[in-house]
Amino acid sequence: MVPITTIHYLVVAAALFVLGVIGVLTRRNVVVILMSIELILNAVNLNLVAFSRMWGNLHGQVFSIFITVDAAAEAAAGLGILIAFFRNKETVNVDEIDLLKW
Amino acid sequence: MPNMIAIWMPNFIMSYLGSTVTPGEAGSQFWALIYVLIIFAGVSVAVMSMNWLERKALAHFQIRLGPMRVGPHGLLQPIADALKLMLKEDIIPSEADQFVFWVAPLIGLLAAFTVYTVIPFGPSQAVSDMNIGILFMLGVSSLGVLGVVVAGWASNSHYPLIGALRSSAQMVSYEVAMGLAVVSAILMTSLNEKGTGTLSMIGIVRAQEQQGIWFIFKFFPLGLIAFIVFAIAMIAETNRAPFDMAEAESELTAGYHTEYSGLRWSLFMLAEYAAMIAVSSIAVTLWLGGWMRPFVRLLHGPSWDFIFSLFPGLTFLGLAAIAFVGVLRMPAHSFFKIQKIGLEAFGGLLGFIALMLLVIAIAGRSQDPSIGSRLNESIGYIYWFLLKVAVFMYLFIWYRATWPRYRFDQLMRVGWKVLLPISLAVLIVTAIVGVLVA
């Protein structure tokens, strides 16, 4: 059995990242797009933690905590915008939100 | 082969009993698995007996008898209930979201049981000692909300949805006050020479051991206030009276599990009671000294240790005595023959356990690391821990019998406007006092 090395984690992270990108690029539902962004951020976190272990220091983990904070803020603000938008337009489909204005 | 076992068994058990760390820490998957099994079975049994106890205690609060028919004094009632629930038809409403409806109780159950992996029944009597133990516990127990929300949504019906939104809002709100109260307890663990605290459950109890004081009495009354905040928040967290908005039967029929029936419903119940025990365990660990026996400082010495080690046996002896008194009080009628025999057998079982425990206590009173003494020690730890938890269980029942139900807005007001500021203030004052003391 091959021992698990950094590259393994990187591949998993890349897969999650690409899944997130696909979600962002192709889904119509804004909620799913926000969730896909969470996937992308998780992939990044996984990379950071893996590198943290690779180099034997904790900077990567601290960074991943910051990214988690950012993800929380993004989810709150994004979902807030979504609700405000839904209240006005009654849709959560991103390709119907293309007016560049309210 | 039998011979080998005869030699191996004591060694094997001793190899565990002699360990001063948890199997998870020791990397012993085998013992960890055993532990998981024990806890799963134990919690299930505890929930069942809790069910019986609640019904009996509540009945006596309310001047009635409670279950009396299935077994002597309804002792077999929980088993009958469990059988009934398992045999009942499992109805899934046609308009419900089948998969989510199916998976929702499992989420709650999973969250409730996963918490037990870090609960320390003794210094080594836990599945694992994670160094983020309390963080893990809070995190996993907060996953229980997902089960509630998802169950309410999947039922595709008004009452469950309102119940789900209520209870999830309630749980999320009270988590804040609860977390802050916990932080003030964790802050107390850092009051040692090194100045480093710990998130480990075992570490927290050890800190209390080292400081020689239960955190409930630390910086009196700061610890007490934090404990009370936690004690209130944990009732809300488990959706129990007087905070049982989610299943307020007079308003919402049964809250988020209105549409559930049979086994799936019983899983919710199982999760609820398991969560009750779990949060009580957290409270015990953080403030009530976990496995420590009372008066460790005041009444120390081998003789006192011996006296306190008699308590488990005496407790079971008392229970057996109650059972026998019950036998005597039964009417002398042939209808009660089987009941009498059953209760006598139960009393006998309790008495036997009491005897065993007393024997172990007497045999293991020496300090040498014999099986007996280690066993004695372990029993002491587990006994005291469970006794404290049992007090909380009784309180849960007592609250339910005594108080009316809060209204939802009042509940939220208590959570955000009373408990949260208090817990914040306690946290800040604790930090200041801690710095001053150090």
Place this chain on the structure above:
Amino acid sequence: MNPAMNSALNSGLNSTAGMAPVATPYFFYGLAALAVVSGFLVITRRNVVHSALALIVTLLSVAGLYLMLYAPFVAGVQIIVYAGGIMVLFLFVIMLVNIERSVKERRFNSMWPVGLSAAGALFTLFVFAFAKGRALFPDRMMSLPESSNTQQIATMLYGDAGKIGPYTFAFEIASLLLLVAILGAVIMTKKKI
């Protein structure tokens, strides 16, 4: 005396080190597969609640991967913040915006082939970069001190013994960011301000 028992007997009882990794490659593959598969479900499910549940599974398996990387604190934060907080938020919002309609609609937008191929190209690029840069990543994995992980992170965030840590200011700013996000979310979602 069978070997399994023996190993159980000997496996570090009383071993104060206790650092022997529980993680095995099987765990890694299992968690990674769970993460990727449920990640795939997140972006393909028609019902948003199912997507959210799948995302929870992904997040939990990623938390498991963190544990394998000796980052228990990050794993705990992952569970509390992501699984316990953010996903509850998501579920709330999903219940507020009615999804009956979206269930019946097209899942993907009209430019999905372009997006898919772009993402595919990206993945190819990643794999190619890993293959090309194999030498950059050492095979060895440092063993981090797990038991003091939390304390060390705390030291970096808050500083130690009167010294300010390297990330203290960043931490304060992050708290500000959260505050702003909370206020923004509240103001945007309020019916009438």
Place this chain on the structure above:
Amino acid sequence: MFFLNHIYLIPLFPAFGAAIMFFFGRKLQKTTVDAVCVGAIVVAFLFACFTAVEYTHFAHGTGQPFEKIVYTWLGSGDGHLNFTKRDGTLASFNADAGFLLDPLSSIWLLFVTGVGMLIHIYSTGYMAHEGGYYRFFGYMNLFMFSMLTLILANNYILLFVGWEGVGLCSYLLIGFYFHRNSASTAANKAFIVNRIGDAGFILGALTLSWYLGSFRFADINTLARSGHFAIGDPVLTAAALLLFVGACGKSAQIPLYIWLPDAMEGPTPVSALIHAATMVTAGVYMVARSNAVFILAPTAMKTVAIVGALTAVFAASIGLVQNDIKRVLAYSTVSQLGYMFLALGVGAFAAGVFHVFTHAFFKALLFLGSGSVIHAMSGEQDMRNMGDLRRRIPTTHWTMFVATLAIAGIFPFAGFFSKDEILWQTWASEGGAYRILWFVGYATALMTAFYMFRLMYLTFYSPSRMSHEVEHHVHESPKSMTVPLVILAICSIGAGWLSWPHSLGGSANFEKFLEPVFAHEAVVLQEEGKSGQLAAGKKEAEHTDKTEYVLMFLSLAAAGVGWGMARSAYLTARKDYPEPIAQKSPRLFNVLYNKWFVDEGYDYIFTGRRKLGEVRLGAMGAGEAASWFDAKVIDGVVNDVGWVARAVATLSTWSDKWIIDGLGVNGPAILARMISYPARLLEWGLVQWYALVMVAGLLGFGVYYVWK
């Protein structure tokens, strides 16, 4: 001197109340509104009383005016705003925020704040169940502020500020029930008619300043009395006539009286305060204030007297047959104002002012009493549906009866003294030149007695004509309404005694008090050799005559006859009772009932709302004519020019479209559009497209770094 030095505070108290209502009124409790607004007026009244007392000490009976200039708010006095006077010298345009207190303004100050206070108190009861409570009191306080500014102003410009302010408040309060169409129309009417008068007023004031170089009353009086100007000076006559136009508008004289009867659409306290007691006397005040100018313009004086007398008899004749209780009182007010102008016109300024003073009390009382009646009748205003109220609302009844006796001129009530004084002065002035006006005034007195007792009998004495529902609800008004009535009733009895005439053994204190203001006029006139006009009580004192007793008896007799006629006609008026005038002369009744068709006439002549045959006159007629001229003549020319231009333009367009645009403009534009398409891709509003661009950028970076 505290109060005199802080005289500017008096208008500021109500202004403060109005500001509170304006900013916070909507959120306040009714009790708070009461406390603030009524309190402000009470404080203002007390302040005014103290000020008046201090003023008497200050003046020591000399009538020396007190002037307090707070600051100069228009112009500066340092020559920035100069204008050329008629005689070619420069004068500085400057208007102060200055306050003038002399006997004339102190009388107005006292009765405006006093009556205003009582009416405010009354309103707390009357308006208790109305919406917009705070709005009402805010307007009322704003009105008090404006009125006090008007009274206390020391120059024409500040007076004009108050003048317009009361006009605005009058508009707002007439239109208080703005959701009622009639109310808003009436408010508009009042506002527009007043504008005509205001135009006259401001023109008059400007003429005066152009001629005399100042706006200040003190300066103008001094100049006018200096003897530089001859009696009958044409400019001064014009100025006086213009000012009188203003007075006509504000004080509802012919031909601008038409707004006042309609103004009764407002709540009754408003009618009492604004349209009976205070605002409408502003014209009288202004003319009295400008007496020095008027004295120099005998033509203007004659005009004032004749217009006044005509208004008096005209309005009284309409009042004889009206059925709406408030309308009767409105015409009565117009009529009484006519009396006042008659007095002013014959030079008996003091008598006119005295009548203003007494009239304020009994007319306010009449209106408030009618308000109480309406309150009791659940909003019914038609006298034909009343009757037999005297036992059900006794307080209202006896107070109103007192007021009726006063207005009818029965001895010894207030009206007797003032009215008799006016009649006597009319008879006596100019050596009898105005005796024809005396007859007019005498006829008016008779009519006044008739219509007022008609009102009393129809309302209080005759058998009940109410519907059952209304009858069931009749009730006496609350204390807050009856107490002001009682106070006003006492004043209606006693106010006249202030000027107990010499002929009856009195001392005419009131006129003595006013003497310093008007005495100079008598001096001026004597110098000029014009004997008759009596501007001051001093001369009249010497002039006791047997005729005066005869006239006194005659007017008492007229009042008695009017009473008797009304009693015989209406004491037993049952449902569908006959009107005596209608029986005697239906045509006259019709004319009177339709108010001499004045409104219709105005519609024909001035507004043009009605067509005279095929011709439309007045404002709308002018508009139509202008429109015709515009459409046919001007547009015709324009169209012809346009046709030529279009022909040229067609040619030009062709070349523009195909040659200039085609080659010069559109060509590059199409090119630019084709080139810009790729750039547009980056910015077409689809979020996911942006994300795709980001991914493309990421790919680009990745590729660059991997193959670098």
Place this chain on the structure above:
Amino acid sequence: MSAPTGEDTKNISHLAPSNRENSDQGETERKNVGGNDLTFENPDKTYLDSNELIINMGPQHPATHGVLRVILKLDGEKVLGTECVIGYLHRGVEKIAENRTYTMFNPYVDRMDYVAAVSNGLGYCEAVEKLLNVEATPRAKYIRVILTELNRIASHQLWLGTHALDIGAMTPLFYTFRDREEILKIFEKYCGARLTTHAFRIGGCQYETYAGFEKEVKNFLTFVAPKIDEYETLLTTNRIWMERTKNVGVISAADAIALGVTGPVLRASGVKWDLRKAQPYAAYSEFDFEIPVGTNGDTYDRYLVRMAEMRQSLRIIEQAVNSIPEGPIMAKVPKVIKPPVGEIYHSIESPKGELGYFIVSDGSTQPYRLRVRPPSFVNLQALDIMVRGLLVADVVAVIGTIDIVLGEVDR
């Protein structure tokens, strides 16, 4: 109130006229007393702004005290309006009366307010007696008072238990049922029935009191007085109970009078109106007791008023038992009851309010028309204005506090 339609709850939108106009004119605020405006613009549209939720509470619901169906219009959890749908328990009692003789109809009235059956019987018997112009004997009157007041206590006890249960306090229910049992035992011994007693006859009582009746009643008095204190210990000063009941379901005296509300609900609003004092019937004029009144008219006041009423009832019973006269228990009444032609309205103070009987006699043995004025039915109208603006949880509390019995509402 409307008849049950059995339709989808969404269709109720057209039941009520819209009164939305003028709603934005703040100065003329209108209060729709007892009306219902469950109108909303477009039922298919759910805005986040105004997600008005229509919830159907009952007829099968644990807290509606029977088969009451309440349709709630909610904004979130805030109640915007209610509509009561009644009639699920309609048995046509009034129509039955027209086909029974006066004597035969007597047991039927017990089935209306089955919680306070004795009061119902008393009202009916007295009404017929008034029609016949006979008067019950003094002893019968005393027995009637004793039993009626006992029944009042029983009714209030049942109310207290269920009301507390609705609010979430389950224990008082068992306490009150335990004590109510003693009352039911006395009933059983007296007339053989526990619930639908049929205790009185036209002209008096059928049964003489059994031996030891007085003693048992006195025992009961000493037994139950401390028990009432016990209920109060559990609830009166309980903070949660106070928070749940104070300022909940407030109804002003004016509104209560306008809606015809009677009984403890009215008295809790501060109106001192009790038919036992206002127009004394039976032997009430001979006893000394007080009318407890509240001040705020909220749920808490209604609770206190009923608790006080129980104590007052004890006072009345004590006086009655101590001074019960000897003598016959039946007045002279013809065997066949044929009242003279005429009509009569007689009302008594039942535990729930004014219970009135209007009987039209055509001289035959059967009433030409009989109409009952049931207190529950009238009081139920107050539900709507009491719960507007409150939360769903309060609706349950308010339904409980009005103290309705559906048998009486629907008849």
